[in-house]
Amino acid sequence: MTAVRSYYEDFLRTFSNVLFAVSLLLVWGLMTLVGVIVQQGKDPSDYFSMYAPPLARMILRLNVDNIYHTPYYVGMIGLILVSLTVCTFKRVIPARLPVLRPVKIDKIPLNGQIEVPGDEGAVRARVEQFFRKRGWQVRSREFDGTEWTFADKHNWARRGVLVAHIGFAIIAAGTTVYWAKGFSGDSAVLVGQTIDVPHRQATLRLDKFNFKIQPIMTKSGMVYQPIDYVSNVTVVGKNGIPKNETIRVNHPIDIGGTLFYQSSYGYAIKFLVTHDGTRSAALSDKTYFTGDAITLPGSGRQIQVMQFVPTVDRQTGQPSADPRINDPAVGLAVAEGGQTAGAALVPMKTWIDVGDGWRVTPQSYVMVSGLQYRYDPGVALVGIGAFVLLAGLVISFYFLPARLFVRVESAPQGCTVGLAAMTVKGYDIFETQFNELLAELRKTMVPPEPSSSLSLAEAT
């Protein structure tokens, strides 16, 4: 029992230590940086071409290629949340909302003293009036027969840290909701194709896809600047009524809470595949995307669809940079037993002989719209959390909670007013203000010495 308690206390002590928290933040930051430097989500072979084999193996084994979703990355954020919670309750709340208590005024670096004529009660009343007029919240308490006055400014802002920390926790909660309940993915939809909207009783048909590219001559050469990508779709929802909608970049559509975004575009190709002059229906009826392969039966040979080239340069016969469709061609590679045997750029409607009586003709192409979909029920929470966090930052940084300790004591000639100040951010930040306040207090409380010019004026 005592062992458990002592573990618990060790846990609280460690997790409420700000330096421990900072160390966690640092590790989080470094892991984040690793993910910036090591490209994410590549093919394993890419890492071997980018890094030395031992490093590449380590990257793959530790899942550094997808670091942001690894248990240790997510676990680190979990630890930060635990630390933040413990710290908030164990340290921030008690330290930031301190009780009123007497202090040794001259032990506080920001301190000062003024001699004021008058009796204690009257002086105290005037001092309190002085601070109240300047927006300080004034309270008096008696400790062991000594009367203390406390003046607070921006006391409410002591909760700024709490607000910032709660904001961070709300963001974490929002992302957890997405992990638990949300989903996302992408689909490449051919013009004319209908797809089911995932997890929704709805379908989406791509009626048309258009893109606009503008060639611009710049100082460093011709640039083909994309201007617009547009998918015209027909959505049929639960009610069975078709609805025409347009998806563009920056303008997603909402189907029952699932958002559809324009994310990319491409081409799919149909080939006429013949063997000794006879059309192979099985191979010719299919639509191929880049990366697909046509497996020729009985030959051990594969035709890989490498790329769709919208414009072939007439002079060089090579793919040109122009992404608009002028003279389209398809890049094909022949593979035999896993080895590439040859490659060619085949213009549309022209055939290529791939051996053993097989001929392949790129017959037609169809545009493909790359749509991304996402259902994220946590997004509102994340948004709220972000603004709560921001509010916490602004409160913490721009409203400085300060407390003044005032003690009025009888002295041989009148009273001594002792004044000290503490803020949540140390003393330096308040020094100028404190000195101004002290000077003003002195001016208000102590009647000015009659100056010589004044007495002259009185004399005349």
Next chain:
Amino acid sequence: MQHNMPLDEVLMIIALGSYVVSALALLAFFFTRDEWLKHLGIPLAIAGVVAQIAQLLARWELTHIWPLLNLYGSLSMFSVVSVGIFIYFAFRYKLWFAGGFVIALAAMFLAYGVTWNEGTMPAVPSLQSYWAKIHVPLVVSSYGAFMVAFVMSAMYLLKYYYERALGTATAPVDYAMAGPSAAASSTSEMRVRLDAPNIAAAAAGGNATAQWFNTMPSLAQLDILIYRVVAVGLPLLTLGIITGAMWAHEAWGAYWQWDPKETAALFSWIVYAIYMHLHTRNAWRGVRSAWISAAGFLTIMFCYFGVNLWISGLHSYKV
């Protein structure tokens, strides 16, 4: 002189010229403390800012394209915001002695930006959004604030290590580190801060360099200044990241994609969050937090240029 030079280019030349002369004047002021140099540098810095704002507006008006979508426009914004924030802080806290460094850096970034001027280009689809008008200025402004914090940190470190070099016999009494238990005079007079006692002693003894360091704000004041500028930058960066996420939510379907640019910004954000947390601790104020704030700016530079130039991602604006 070409009489058909576009207005925005003329304004850019005026801005750059003003900054260069202003930076030189203020750098000379840094070393000589001749007041007239300051009085030359300040109006020129302001003139540079005005010319640059006019330049951005003129470019927008001439091309009808929001000018901040490429490195040219964004560097221009970065330099104008850095100088603008600096001017505000300089008037408020008498920081003109550091102006030469801020303005020289701003002018360098601006000159580098001009090399990225590709002429007018319409925006790619993902950048055709009102979010571009919100997100980009916020992020770039935060970079500007962090640059000013960087220069203040460099000043802090310079003074701190000079103090150390003058003699290790008396370790600098960093008032910020002393905390409530520090002995303090109980007189009602303003306390004389001796947070660089070696410099003060050497200055009193006639050492010119020390006298010059002595006219800089105290270490404690510099520490607070750095804090105040970071306190401008961090909320701006936070808001910049938030608006970026809102834009991503609208354009790409996910508010956070772990794209290198946003992840690098998150890294910088964490570094400044660390700065803010450590700055709440007495023992970490001063030289250690000055180092963190200086390092923070390097992470900002990595996020700004490193990611754009070395690492491809969604922010390289392909779609």
